[in-house]
Structures are given as structure tokens and as C-alpha cells.
Amino acid sequence: MRPFTYSRAKDPSSAIKMLAQNPNAKFLAGGTNLLDLMKEDVERPDALIDISELGLSDINLISAGTNQGGISLGGLSKNTATANHPLVRQNYPLLTQAILAGASGQLRNMATNGGNLLQRTRCPYFYEVAMPCNKREPGTGCGAKEGINRMHAIFGWSEQCVAVYPSDMAIALAALDAVVKVRSASGQERSISMADFHRLPGDQPEKDTNLAHGELITAIELPKNRFADKSYYLKVRDRASYAFALISVAAALEMDQANGPGNRIKQVRIAMGGVAHKPWRALKAEQMLVGKEATEANFNLAASAEMADARPLEHNAFKVELGKRSIVLALKMAFNGGKA
Amino acid sequence: MIDENESPELTEDEKRLFADLMPEDLNEILDTGVNRRHFLKLITMAGGGVLAAQSAVAEQLMTRPFAETGTAEFAPDSLDNGVSVSFKVNGTARKLTVDSRMTLLDTLRERLDLTGSKKGCDHGQCGACTVIVNGQRILSCLTLAASCEGKTVQTIEGIAQGSTGATTRLHPVQEAFLKHDGFQCGFCTPGQICSAVAMLDEAKKGHLSYVSENVRQPAAPAKLSNEEIRERMSGNICRCGAYPNIVAAIQEVHSGKPVEQIFRSV
Ligand SMILES: Cc1cc2nc3c(=O)[nH]c(=O)nc-3n(C[C@H](O)[C@H](O)[C@H](O)COP(=O)(O)OP(=O)(O)OC[C@H]3O[C@@H](n4cnc5c(N)ncnc54)[C@H](O)[C@@H]3O)c2cc1C
Ligand code: SF4
Ligand code: FES
Ligand code: FES
Numbered sequence: 001m002r003p004f005t006y007s008r009a010k011d012p013s014s015a016i017k018m019l020a021q022n023p024n025a026k027f028l029a030g031g032t033n034l035l036d037l038m039k040e041d042v043e044r045p046d047a048l049i050d051i052s053e054l055g056l057s058d059i060n061l062i063s064a065g066t067n068q069g070g071i072s073l074g075g076l077s078k079n080t081a082t083a084n085h086p087l088v089r090q091n092y093p094l095l096t097q098a099i100l101a102g103a104s105g106q107l108r109n110m111a112t113n114g115g116n117l118l119q120r121t122r123c124p125y126f127y128e129v130a131m132p133c134n135k136r137e138p139g140t141g142c143g144a145k146e147g148i149n150r151m152h153a154i155f156g157w158s159e160q161c162v163a164v165y166p167s168d169m170a171i172a173l174a175a176l177d178a179v180v181k182v183r184s185a186s187g188q189e190r191s192i193s194m195a196d197f198h199r200l201p202g203d204q205p206e207k208d209t210n211l212a213h214g215e216l217i218t219a220i221e222l223p224k225n226r227f228a229d230k231s232y233y234l235k236v237r238d239r240a241s242y243a244f245a246l247i248s249v250a251a252a253l254e255m256d257q258a259n260g261p262g263n264r265i266k267q268v269r270i271a272m273g274g275v276a277h278k279p280w281r282a283l284k285a286e287q288m289l290v291g292k293e294a295t296e297a298n299f300n301l302a303a304s305a306e307m308a309d310a311r312p313l314e315h316n317a318f319k320v321e322l323g324k325r326s327i328v329l330a331l332k333m334a335f336n337g338g339k340a
Numbered sequence: 341m342i343d344e345n346e347s348p349e350l351t352e353d354e355k356r357l358f359a360d361l362m363p364e365d366l367n368e369i370l371d372t373g374v375n376r377r378h379f380l381k382l383i384t385m386a387g388g389g390v391l392a393a394q395s396a397v398a399e400q401l402m403t404r405p406f407a408e409t410g411t412a413e414f415a416p417d418s419l420d421n422g423v424s425v426s427f428k429v430n431g432t433a434r435k436l437t438v439d440s441r442m443t444l445l446d447t448l449r450e451r452l453d454l455t456g457s458k459k460g461c462d463h464g465q466c467g468a469c470t471v472i473v474n475g476q477r478i479l480s481c482l483t484l485a486a487s488c489e490g491k492t493v494q495t496i497e498g499i500a501q502g503s504t505g506a507t508t509r510l511h512p513v514q515e516a517f518l519k520h521d522g523f524q525c526g527f528c529t530p531g532q533i534c535s536a537v538a539m540l541d542e543a544k545k546g547h548l549s550y551v552s553e554n555v556r557q558p559a560a561p562a563k564l565s566n567e568e569i570r571e572r573m574s575g576n577i578c579r580c581g582a583y584p585n586i587v588a589a590i591q592e593v594h595s596g597k598p599v600e601q602i603f604r605s606v
Contacts, residue, residue, distance in 0.1 A: 003420045006440040006486045028487070035443075035482045036463050048440070050487050080476075084547050086558065093555040100550040104575020105539060107464060109476045110483070228556070241550070241574040338555070 001038050008050045012183060012216055018049045020185035020214035027051045027216065029076060029115035032107050037120065041129050042136055051076065052112075056218055059085045067179065069224035075114035075181070075217040079169065080105070082113055092222055093338070094231035094252055098172035101235040104242050114217035117170055117180065117197065120208060121163040121277075122244050123152065134160045135205040142205075150315040151246065154323070156276040161205030162313055165198060165278050166244050172233055173220065174279035175250035175271035181219040182211060189218070198278030205277070227252035227269065232333035235273075236326055247323050248273035249330035253294065263293045270327060275310075275319065282306045285327060294335050296328065303327035423486040429454065430498025438485045445469045445480035448495060456496035456530045460577070467576035470531040471495050477538035479575075496530035499537060513537050516589035520601055524580035532576045536590045539572050543594065564594050 006028075009015030019025050025047035028034060037043040057074040059082065071087050082088055083099035103111065125131040125143030132141035144152055144162050152162045174194045183189050198209050211217070231252035237243040249272055256266040268289045270282035285302035292298045303324040310320045333340055421440040426433065429452060438447055445462075448454040448471070460468030462481045469481040472494040499511045513536050516522070523529040546559030551571045562568070569587050578586065584602050592599040 001441040004440055005421050006423050006484065008487075008489070028484070030482075031484065031487070032464055032479075032482050035484065039463065048484075050484075052487060080542075080547065084545075084559065089548070089559070090556055096548060096555050097550065100548060100552075104467065105542065105549075105572055106467060106470055106477050106479045106535065106575045107482075110478050235550075241571055 002041070002044055002046075004038075004045055005047045006050065007047070009054060012051075012054050012056065012218065013187065015049055015051050015054060016183060016185050016214055016216050018047075019216075022047050023213060025049055029112040030078070030110035032103075032110050033115060033119040037127075040127055042120075042127060051216070057081070059087060061087065062221060067221045067223045070222045072181075073113050073220045073222070075219050076112045079103075079108040079111040079113065079116060083108070091224075091228050092172075092176060093228055094233055094250055095169070095172045095176065095222070097233035098168045098248075098250060101233055101245075101248070102168035113169070113220055116167055117173075117217065117220075118209065118211070119167055122166045123163040124148075126163060135163060135201075135208075138204075138206050145313070148315060149313040151244075151274075152313055152316055153276050154310040154312045154316060154319050155280050156200045156278070157311070157313075158201045158203065158205070160203050161201035161277065163201070163205070163277060164274050165208070165276065166273075167279075168233070168235065168245065168248060168273060170194070170198070171248055171271050171273035171279045172250045173222075174281055175252055175269040176222050176225065176227070177269075179221045179223070180217060181221060182215040183218050184212065184216075185214045191221075194279065195281065201277045208277075225252075226254045226267075230254065230334045230337060232330050232338050234326055234330040234333060236322060245274040247275060247319060247326050249323075249326045251327070251330035251334040253331070253334050255294065256291075263295070265289050265292055265294050268331075270306075270331070272323065272327075275323060282327065284309070289331075294331075296332065299328045299331045300324075303331075425486055425489050427488045427490065428492040430494060440484070440486055442485045443481055444471070444473075444483040444485045444488055444493070447485040448480060448493075454495050454497050457534075458527055458530060460527070460531075465577070466528070466531075467535060468528050468531040470535045470576065472534055472538050475538070475541070477535050494534070496534055499533060511537060512593045513540070513590065516592045517586070520585045520589040520592070520599070522582055522586045522589040523578075524582050528576060528578045528580075528582075532573070532578065532586055535573060535576045536586075536593075539569075540590070540594055542572070543568075564591070566591060569594070 009018060019027060024045055026034060026045040028048040028050045029052055034043060054076060056076040059074060059077055060072050062068055062070045062072050073082055079099050083096045089096050123144055125147060126133050126136050131143040134140060134142050142161055149162055153164050178194045180192045180197050181189060192210060196210060199207055233250050235245050235248040237245055252269040253265055254267040256264040268286050270285050272280040272282060285306035288302040288305055289298060307320050307324045312320055419437060419439050422437045423440050424437045426435040434452060436451060445457055445459055448457050457471055457480055458468035459481060460466035464479050464482045469479055470477050471480045474491050499514060501509045501511055513533050517533060543562040543564055546562055548555060549568055549571045551567055566587050569590050588599045588602055
């Protein structure tokens with residue numbers, strides 16, 4: 001690791017000020033991604049500002065404003081605490097499942113919600129500093145585009161970068177239309193919707209998100225919804241546990257009660273992980289399913305339509321069929337309240 | 341090609357390298373040609389690089405200052421970005437100055453002489469470095485020592501109960517690992533045991549795992565199936581594959597009922 005200065009911030013505003021003053025400084029939350037990348041010499045900050053003692057770890061019902069009735073998750077709340085919180089378990093079981101699908105018990109005890117959203121790609125060429133990588137060193141090329149790209153993107157990639165975004169939690173947050181609350185050095189708060197938080201690579205793959213330097217994630221808000229009865233997070237990976245997703249699907253359904261016991265879908269959310277540079281909302285499939293009956297045939301049609309737009313690379317064509325089947329299975333599990 | 345009858349004499353440089361690398365073998369090497377040929381082959385194959393690098397490591401190992409115990413300062417002048425940190429390790433208060441880059445794992449092993457926690461991958465992937473900080477299992481290889489100010493750290497050395505002289509009793513998880521042969525080489529064992537101790541506590545609090553059946557039920561002490569134990573312990577990798585015995589040991593402590601010992605390999 002390269003030398004850096006370490007300081008502990010006492011409150012959010014001084015933390016933000018310290019960061020804003022130094023373009024090479026970084027916040028340190030759980031450290032599970034940042035320290036790993038510093039050991040690999042991928043990240044090279046010259047100052048770390050430890051934000052783990054700032055508080056910002058409450059989980060509350062939101063009592064006013066646009067997200068009234070939803071809940072607010074502290075930006076520094078640990079993944080374990082978030083997944084196990086009664087409000088999250090009861091109202092957003094999809095989020096609980098997605099968090100628990102990621103990493104290991106030890107890592108989830110360390111990882112924070114904000115840090116989880118900002119974790120960087122697991123593209124092996126990004127991790128290996130001897131390889132070209134536009135995300136790590138803009139202008140050097142992309143080792144994965146013509147290399148071993150089995151784990152890489154099938155949607156939204158550019159000639160510059162074909163990496164996928166690895167977080168499980170963020171896939172559920174995208175399906176749940178979460179909003180990220182951030183505070184900047186001027187003291188200003190702003191809200192960024194999950195849909196706009198992460199970026200597609202375009203010709204600036206080094207920029208993962210639309211967060212500006214110096215901005216601190218203070219909270220993540222989940223709007224109220226009626227998906228809790230019928231949701232499911234499906235994670236497909238090379239090992240049964242403790243591995244990043246080849247493909248994951250967060251699926252949630254709300255059935256139309258007005259039409260009696262009929263089987264019609266009132267609202268549906270599908271977000272995919274392991275397929276793009278950001279959580280991928282399957283909007284086409286969603287649109288096809290609204291108002292339709294929740295049958296396997298309809299799930300199949302919607303999934304096929306969504307995956308028809310995929311652009312696989314040399315080694316990951318299997319993800320197209322896998323993605324289709326995963327969408328169908330996740331929707332079936334969601335419809336059956338989490339059971340196959 | 342090297343002549344079978346070639347004189348076994350080594351050059352001064354070669355002797356120095358050997359004296360560094362295998363001092364106990366030096367005389368034998370001087371007396372036999374076989375080892376000299378082996379040496380020359382090594383040198384040609386590696387272009388000298390491998391041996392040179394090893395000897396640099398050997399030198400570092402031999403000249404490294406002894407790990408200090410207790411509370412003495414560690415030549416703080418020589419530290420680039422020293423941070424002072426006070427924390428409690430296995431019940432004893434410790435205060436020391438560490439390089440800002442020092443992980444908790446390296447601090448435990450190199451500065452506090454607590455070498456029970458192991459360095460496996462050093463990247464959060466194997467669980468060998470698991471310790472319990474403020475009651476929760478974490479990975480000491482991804483934790484900066486500087487960030488442990490005011491915290492309590494429990495390592496495998498502090499897991500036994502009442503660790504004062506004659507009254508020391510192993511923790512039930514340690515007992516069960518012994519009974520069920522929950523280890524082979526033992527490298528992963530300190531991490532496995534720390535992880536299991538904290539994991540059983542998590543289950544008591546009603547924490548869920550990815551394989552838990554009913555996510556929405558209110559938190560209540562969880563009864564763990566073997567599948568649950570496997571999932572919850574998945575962050576601890578065992579190269580020897582002692583998993584069936586590890587699961588049996590943990591299940592026995594968790595259920596409070598004797599679990600049959602497994603004497604077959606799975
Ligand atoms: C072996 C291993 C396996 C893993 N498996 C999975 C998996 O299967 N699924 C999964 O989703 N994840 C997985 N992870 C990733 C893990 O979930 C993330 O590393 C973790 O969530 C990051 O959170 P952190 O608090 O440790 O972040 P840090 O490492 O502390 O920070 C990450 C980045 O976010 C910035 N940051 C942190 N907090 C804030 C904030 N509040 N505001 C602004 N910036 C901030 C930091 O400056 C840094 O750049 C795995 C990690 C490891 C090591
Ligand atoms: S896919 Fe992206 S992250 Fe991977 S090597 Fe190419 S540019 Fe780098
Ligand atoms: S050494 Fe820490 S997880 Fe492997
Ligand atoms: S006992 Fe050898 S690594 Fe687990």
C-alpha cells in the first residue's frame with residue numbers, strides 16, 4: 001500500500017470539508033472494497049477520512065415529504081443491521097434477501113450501505129494493474145473487450161468498457177425505486193434516484209456514478225410500496241454461496257385486487273445484476289406484464305422480449321438464455337411469495 | 341551440460357547466497373557435487389532472480405526487529421504516517437502507534453504477538469483472519485488498526501473462558517472442534533472458531549441468512565439447519581475440506597445435543 005494520512009472525522013460537515021479540500025482524499029467506511037483495492041494498487045488515495053463514527057446509521061419510518069410512509073436507511077448503517085432491521089424485513093424483504101445474498105457474514109458486518117453502492121467493478125482486468133483498463137487508467141484500452149469476458153456485460157456496454165457492476169443490494173434498491181440522499185461541501189442536500197445514480201460506461205468508464213467528489217451519502221430512502229407479499233431476489237453464481245452474481249434478478253409483483261381474485265398484475269418491477277455497468281431495470285418486460293395475467297407463459301414472453309435486446313460478447317452468450325430463465329424463475333418465486 | 345566430476349567448489353558469491361538461504365546445509369553443499377549442480381540449475385533457470393529475491397526476503401526476516409509486546413512505543417520517528425490507537429485486546433488495554441497502513445491483522449500478529457489469527461488471502465476472501473470486534477465477527481485483514489480506537493477486540497487467544505491459569509476452560513465451540521476433528525492442518529481453525537462463536541450469537545439474536553425460510557417473520561432465536569450453518573459459515577474457507585466436521589461441531593454446540601461424529605470423508 002502507498003502511504004496515506006489517516007484522520008477520523010467527527011461530524012458529517014467536517015468530513016465533507018476535509019474531503020472537498022483534497023482531490024486525492026477518500027472516505028473510509030467499512031473499508032472492505034477500498035482497502036482491498038489499495039492493497040492491489042488500483043486505488044491510490046493520499047488521505048483517508050474515516051467516516052465510520054459519524055452516526056448516520058439509523059433506520060426510520062419517513063414521516064413527511066415525498067417519501068412519506070417509506071423508510072430511510074442511514075448511509076453508514078451496516079449491511080447486517082439493514083438486512084435484519086424489523087422495518088426492512090417486514091416491508092422490503094426483497095432488500096433483506098439481496099443484502100444477504102452478497103459477500104459473507106463477516107463482510108456484511110463491516111460493509112455500509114453507502115460503501116456498498118459505491119463498490120467498484122470486479123472485472124479482473126481492472127484489478128490487475130499490469131493490464132490495460134480504461135476504468136482504472138483512462139486511455140489505456142480495455143483488456144476484457146477482446147479478452148476473457150465470461151463475467152461481463154450484455155447490456156449497455158461501450159467500446160471503452162464492458163464491465164458489470166457487482167452490488168446485490170443495489171439491484172434490489174433499483175427495483176424498489178430507492179432515492180440516494182447526498183450532502184455536499186456547501187452543506188446542500190440533494191436526492192439522486194437509483195436510476196440516475198450509476199452510469200453506463202460511454203466514453204468515460206472511469207466515472208462509475210453521478211456523485212461528485214466531496215459528496216457524502218447520508219441516507220437511502222425507500223418509498224412505500226405494496227410489493228412485500230410478492231417479491232424475490234434470485235442470485236445465480238458459480239458457487240452455491242459467497243460469490244458474485246453471474247446474473248441476479250430482483251422481482252416484485254403487486255396484483256390487482258379491484259378485479260376480484262383475478263390473476264392480473266397491477267405493478268411489476270424487475271431489475272437485473274451481472275448484466276450491465278449499472279443495475280439494469282428490465283423496463284420492456286415490466287411494460288409487457290402490466291395488466292396481464294401472472295402466468296408462466298406471460299413471464300416467458302416478457303423475459304424473451306427483454307433479452308432480445310442483449311448484445312453478448314465472445315464468452316458470455318450463455319447469459320442471454322440464463323437471463324431469460326432467471327427472470328421467469330424470479331417472477332414465479334415472487335408470485336408464490338418466495339417459494340418455487 | 342555440467343560434468344559429473346566437476347569440482348564442487350562454490351564461488352564466494354555462491355557461498356554467501358547459500359549461507360543466507362540454507363546455513364544448515366552449507367557444509368554438505370561444499371562437500372557434494374550433486375547439490376552444486378542443483379544450485380547451478382536453479383541459478384540458470386531463474387536467471388538468479390528467484391534466489392536473489394529469496395535471499396532479500398531471508399535478510400528481511402532475519403533483520404526484522406522483534407515484535408514488541410506490552411505498551412511500549414514502536415520507534416514512532418520511523419513511521420511515515422503514524423497514528424496512535426488505544427483499544428482493548430482480549431481484555432487487556434493496549435496503546436500503540438501504528439503506520440496508517442497497518443491492518444488490524446498485522447498489528448495483532450507483528451506488534452502484539454497474537455499469531456493465532458492467520459493471514460490467508462489478505463483480501464477478505466478466506467476468513468482466516470476473522471476476529472470479533474465490539475461483539476461482531478469481522479475480517480482483520482481489511483480493517484485498519486487506526487480505525488480500532490476505543491474498540492474491543494477478541495481473538496482466538498481470548499476465546500477460552502476464564503483464561504486465568506488453572507481455571508481456564510475451552511469455549512464449547514473449541515471443545516466441539518476437538519471432539520469432531522473440525523480441522524486437519526489447523527490453518528483456518530482460529531478463524532473458523534471465532535466466526536462460529538459470533539455466528540451462534542447472531543442466530544440467537546434472530547439474524548437471517550440467504551437460505552432462511554421466512555424473511556418477514558419477527559426476529560426470534562433461529563434454529564439452524566446444517567444448510568443454515570453452511571451458508572452462515574461460507575466466509576470461512578478450509579483448504580483441507582474439514583467442512584462436515586466443522587458443521588457437526590457447530591451443530592452440537594448450537595443444538596445442545598450430541599451430534600454423531602463423522603469418520604468418513606465426504
Ligand atoms: C470477498 C468479497 C466478496 C464480496 N461479495 C459480494 C457480493 O457477493 N455481493 C455484493 O454486493 N458485494 C460483495 N462484496 C462487496 C462488499 O459488499 C463491498 O465491499 C461493501 O459493501 C463496501 O462497503 P464498505 O462500507 O466496506 O465500503 P468502503 O470500502 O469503505 O468504501 C467503498 C467506496 O465508497 C466510498 N464511500 C463509502 N461510504 C461513503 C459515503 N457514505 N458517502 C460517500 N462515499 C462513500 C469510499 O470512499 C470508497 O470509495 C464482497 C467483498 C469482498 C471483499
Ligand atoms: S471492462 Fe472496463 S473495467 Fe474491465 S478492463 Fe475493460 S475498461 Fe477496465
Ligand atoms: S486473510 Fe482476511 S479474509 Fe483471508
Ligand atoms: S484445516 Fe487446513 S485449512 Fe482448514
